[in-house]
Amino acid sequence: MYRRTFLTGLAGLAISGPAAAQMMHDMGNMTGHDAHNMMPMAGNKLVLPEGQPLRELPRLMNQASEAGLFKARLAAEPGLVRFAEGLDTPVLLYNGGNPVIEAHEGDRIEINFKNGIPGEPTTVHWHGMPVPADQDGSPMEPVVSGSERIYAFDLPEGSAASYWFHPHPHGLTAAQVYRGLAGIFLVKPKSDPIPAEYGDTVLMFTDLRIAEDGSMPASNMMDLMNGRVGDHVLVNGQKNPALAVAKGEKRRLRLFNATNARFFRLKFENAAMVLVGTDGGLIEAPVAVDELLLAPAERVELIVSFDKPGTARLTTLDYERGWMGPGKPEEAGMTLLTANISEKPAPAMPPVPVKLRTIESLAKPTVTRRLVLTESMKGMEMEFLINGATFDMTRVDEVSKVGQVELWEIVNQADMDHPFHVHGTQFQIAEHEKDGQVTKPSYRAWKDTVNVVAGETVRILLRQNLPGPRMYHCHILEHEDLGMMGTVDVQA
Structure with missing residues (x-):
């Protein structure tokens, strides 16, 4: 769609669905200064301190004594952070901060999670990690306010990577993340080639x-x-x-x-x-x-x-x-x-290794899917769509099979870039195409998120190795909340 067409409705723009409920909640708690900030990006002059020594993020301690088991408690709760001198900012935090979980390939993970956010459901999505569908923290399995659940999964061989975790309740994801909920999950290999x-x-x-x-x-x-x-x-x-x-x-x-x-x-x-x-x-x-x-x-x-x-x-x-x-x-x-x-x-440092590991190319795909990203004005309501539809938790958009190699074409017909994320697996980028020009990646890598430039088609190869429903969506979180998300049901 053309930008000039899309912008004609901005003055009376309305937002529907769960995101509207969250926005009304936020507006109901606004101060006069908050209302001023509803205007476009006014920007304030508040000065934050700079140049302080880089601090490490806190580590989530392993409570298990058994080798190969990582066990801990994690809570999402309100807190206060002092970003500027003399001012405390209300935020949401995991265990009072943004913790780092560190484990190794082959470990068993058991996280006892508590939702301490007043009046809001939440989840913990283990972004990029190869976890079972019922442990993935999808919006279909919310943890209601005040309740607990255990996330339990094994880290397979070859899963060493830099992952992170964040909330994924439909319609509330964006607000819970910008209010502070995020953490790091490092999976280390048994033998690391990096010195x-x-x-x-x-x-x-x-x-x-x-x-x-x-x-x-x-x-x-x-x-x-x-x-x-x-x-x-x-x-x-x-x-x-x-x-x-x-x-x-x-x-x-x-x-x-x-x-x-x-x-x-x-x-x-x-x-x-x-x-x-x-x-x-x-x-x-x-x-x-x-x-x-x-x-x-x-x-x-x-x-x-x-x-x-x-x-x-x-x-x-x-x-x-x-x-x-x-x-x-x-x-x-x-x-x-x-x-x-x-x-x-510094003391003499070893050189960067010439070879880090081998990544086998995925086999020839047996299925091709085409996912088209668009923006729409429906009356005076704004929507972000995949294949012409907004997200519906009761609908299955695609059906796949465990172990089946697929080629996905993500076609961005919207006016801006959309970073595209697939749950439950890592994929390989096959090629980018824009304005008739096709480019191949200069190196092979595993990815779970790829930026799709406006007007571009990105083709990815993927294989889901675990059954169950998996999300795919834009990782501009407001767009996810406003509907740019779908479900693929992976069948055994």
Whole structure:
């Protein structure tokens, strides 16, 4: 559809379904300042501290004494965070923060989860992880407020990767994530080809919109159309934290885009980046990169070499992902992380391995599916659709079989980029096509989220190895809440 047609209805735009209920809830609790922030992206001048030492995210402790078992309690609850001096911001947190779970291939996982969010259902979705369908935290299995459930699953061989977890209740996902609910799940291999001398540093990107009184304003109409983009980008909950490194040091950095809707086109000034991993773990061989794009929900693993004394900054470049209406945020020129490189040289570091692992190409597909992403105005209501339909929890959109290799064509006929995520498996990107030009990936990788540029078709190869219903959706979370999601029933 054409942008000029779509924007004619903005003045009287209405939102229907669960997202409308959440928005009315938010508006009912608004202060006068909140109401001001319903206007498009006014932006405030609240200053957040910068340059503090990068802090590690808290670890979720293993309560099991038995080898091969990770057992813990996890609670989603309201909390307070002091982002700016003298101001406490009400948020939602897991165990009081954004915890990291670390386990190994072959481990058994048992998480006793409690929903402590007043008046709202929630789930825990183990994003990208090969878990059984009934343990995946889908919107079909909500955990009601005040209740508990156990998530239990095994980590198969070959599943080592950088995963994360977040809520997935239909219509409430976007709000619960931007209010703070996200965590990291690291699955380690039994033998890691990346030298231990590089360390293993988690960088979780979130963004924050905070009013001058410290409150978190409700989402506005522009947020629902474009996805909520905050005024401040945080790394492990901090604005532009500092990382101390020595000259010649190499660091393994895991980058997680845990924002609702922000796209990061990243460059490391005064440092060299080598890509070694994506959503589904290590790639086959390292690839030197000057910059990279990290869409919502995507992850990468980098080896960064800090060879020159001074300052190395992880910065953002401009990226045009499509924006409807006023208030387009400035994407370029942000500094997300500053590495301070000392004159003192680091101990000799081993080189980056030439070979990381072997990724076998999936077999020839036996089924082809075509999923078309569009936007629509239905009367004065806005919808985001897949194959002309919005999400319905009672409907099965596609039927598949365990072990069946499929080719999915994701066709973006909308006005903006849509990062496309499939539950329950990792896929391989076969090709991108836009304006009649076809491009193949320059390296083979496992992915669970791929950005589909406006006007582009992306073809992916996938195979589901576990039965049950699985979601597929846009990972701009507001678009997911507004219907850009479907269900594939994987039959044994």
